Amino acid sequence: MAGGRMRAGECAIDGELVRRLVGAQFPDWAGLGVEPVDSAGTSNAMYRLGGDMVVRLPRVAGAADDVAKEHRWLPRLAPRLPVAIPVPLGKGVPGEGYPWHWSVYRWLPGGNPALGRAPQLGLDTGLFAEDLAGFVGALRRIDTAGGPPSYRSEPLAARDAATRDAVEALRGVIDTAAATAAWEEALRAPAPAGPAVWIHADLQPGNVLVEGGRLSAVIDFGCLGLGDAAVDLIAAWYLLAADARAVFRTAVAADDAAWARGRGWALSVALAELSYYRVTNPVMAAIARQVIGEVLDDHA
Numbered sequence: 585m586a587g588g589r590m591r592a593g594e595c596a597i598d599g600e601l602v603r604r605l606v607g608a609q610f611p612d613w614a615g616l617g618v619e620p621v622d623s624a625g626t627s628n629a630m631y632r633l634g635g636d637m638v639v640r641l642p643r644v645a646g647a648a649d650d651v652a653k654e655h656r657w658l659p660r661l662a663p664r665l666p667v668a669i670p671v672p673l674g675k676g677v678p679g680e681g682y683p684w685h686w687s688v689y690r691w692l693p694g695g696n697p698a699l700g701r702a703p704q705l706g707l708d709t710g711l712f713a714e715d716l717a718g719f720v721g722a723l724r725r726i727d728t729a730g731g732p733p734s735y736r737s738e739p740l741a742a743r744d745a746a747t748r749d750a751v752e753a754l755r756g757v758i759d760t761a762a763a764t765a766a767w768e769e770a771l772r773a774p775a776p777a778g779p780a781v782w783i784h785a786d787l788q789p790g791n792v793l794v795e796g797g798r799l800s801a802v803i804d805f806g807c808l809g810l811g812d813a814a815v816d817l818i819a820a821w822y823l824l825a826a827d828a829r830a831v832f833r834t835a836v837a838a839d840d841a842a843w844a845r846g847r848g849w850a851l852s853v854a855l856a857e858l859s860y861y862r863v864t865n866p867v868m869a870a871i872a873r874q875v876i877g878e879v880l881d882d883h884a
Contacts, residue, residue, distance in 0.1 A: 594643045595682060597629045602639050604680040610688065613637070624790055624867035627806055633688065637673060641686040648684035650806040651675070653732055655687070658805060661782070664726050666718050668692055668801040692801040694793025697823060698871065706797045709828040715799035716787070716823065717835030720816045724781040734809030736785040736853075740845055741771055743852045750855035757862070758876055763855065766883035770848025774841040780810035787819035789871060814838070817846025818853060821878045822871070829882075851879045 599618045607614040616634035623630055627647035631639045642648040655672050662669050674688035697707055744767075751763050784791075785807035793801040817838055820829045833843060857872035 593645070595641075595684070597641050597643065597682070599631060601680060601682060602631045602633075602641070605676055605682060605686070606633065606639065606688075608679055609676050610674055613688075624865055624871075625804065626861065626865060626868060628804070632691065636691050638689050638691045639676075639686065640689060641682065642684050645684070647806055650808075651685040651687055653808065654805055657731070657808065661723070661726060665722050665802075667715070667799055669805065670803055692793055692803060694795040694800045696789045697792055697794045698789040707794055708797050709825065710831050711797070712794065712799055713824055713828040713832035714835045716792075716819050717832050719799065719802055720784075720787075720813075720819070720836055723784060723816070724813055726782050728780065728782060728810055731782060732809045733780075734783050734785045734811035734815065735807035736783070736815050736849070737780065737809060737811040739775060739812075740773070740848050740852070744771065747852045747855055750852075750859040753859040754855065757858070758873070759880060762880045762883065763851065763876065766851055766880055767848065769883065770844055770851065773844035773848065776812045776814065776842070776845070778813075781813050782808070783811045783813065783816045784808060785811060785815050787816055788822040788875075792819075792823060812845065814842040814845035815849050817842065818850040820846060821850040821854075821875050821882070826878075826882070847879055847882060850875055854879070 599620060602618050606616070606618070613633060616637070617632070618639070619632045621630040621632060621638065627643055629641050629643055633639050642651065654670075655675055658669060659671055662671050670689040670692065672687050672689055676686040676688065678684060697712065747767055748764070751760050751767070754760060754763075784802060784805060786804060787802070791802060791804040792799065793803065817836070820832050824832055838846065854872040854875035858869050858876065861868040861872070
């Protein structure tokens with residue numbers, strides 16, 4: 585799905601466009617092979633460039649706005665984190681009919697740890713949960729001076745109307761009564777007491793890489809910014825089964841209020857994804873459906 589369109593307003597992207605952009609703006613890399621990356625991502629199209637680089641092109645204007653943020657902040661955050669993150673190698677400009685800035689990054693190897701894939705990836709789920717907590721904790725501790733608000737910086741209650749709309753749109757697809765009850769319980773959780781911290785805000789399977797049975801990299805920082813630390817707890821339901829979820833909660837030291845907000849965030853994001861991408865992105869929809877099931881089982 586590297587360049588396939590999923591929503592209105594997307595720019596047409598294919599390998600030929602990538603070759604022209606690279607050839608015109610980075611002539612030293614012009615002879616390298618260009619191959620689409622198989623990804624369920626919805627905001628950017630990615631193409632391998634040679635053996636050790638990847639070109640990342642925003643699909644829509646909203647994602648294009650993230651390019652400058654990533655080029656400013658990822659090099660500053662990378663040395664302070666316990667696993668690899670993408671560090672830009674080059675910043676492209678509009679051209680060849682493509683309207684936005686775009687990026688070249690070093691390619692980071694690894695597999696995506698979707699629920700149920702632990703055996704294939706040789707994943708120790710307990711250690712993986714601790715690794716995730718280590719990443720989340722390290723990111724939170726970085727100095728926030730000058731940091732931008734996260735894409736998901738709003739209070740959970742600000743998502744109420746949209747979340748209820750998504751539940752209604754999924755009537756007959758999920759247990760809407762259980763989803764509403766779980767959502768309303770999350771809304772009753774106390775608000776965060778401390779200041780906003782750095783959050784990745786989109787810790788789900790396509791944005792996490794594992795290698796050698798451990799977390800090796802975190803990618804796609806389009807939602808990066810300052811917000812409620814509980815937002816990054818969505819990893820517990822997007823990436824972990826129940827037993828490893830408990831390990832993660834202990835390692836990240838989440839109290840009851842933060843855990844309830846995190847579960848609410850996971851539910852709200854997954855409901856929105858399933859209602860929007862049920863037809864256009866089957867992989868994203870399947871992940872969202874599974875997350876909703878995990879949250880509702882937890883709530884029950």
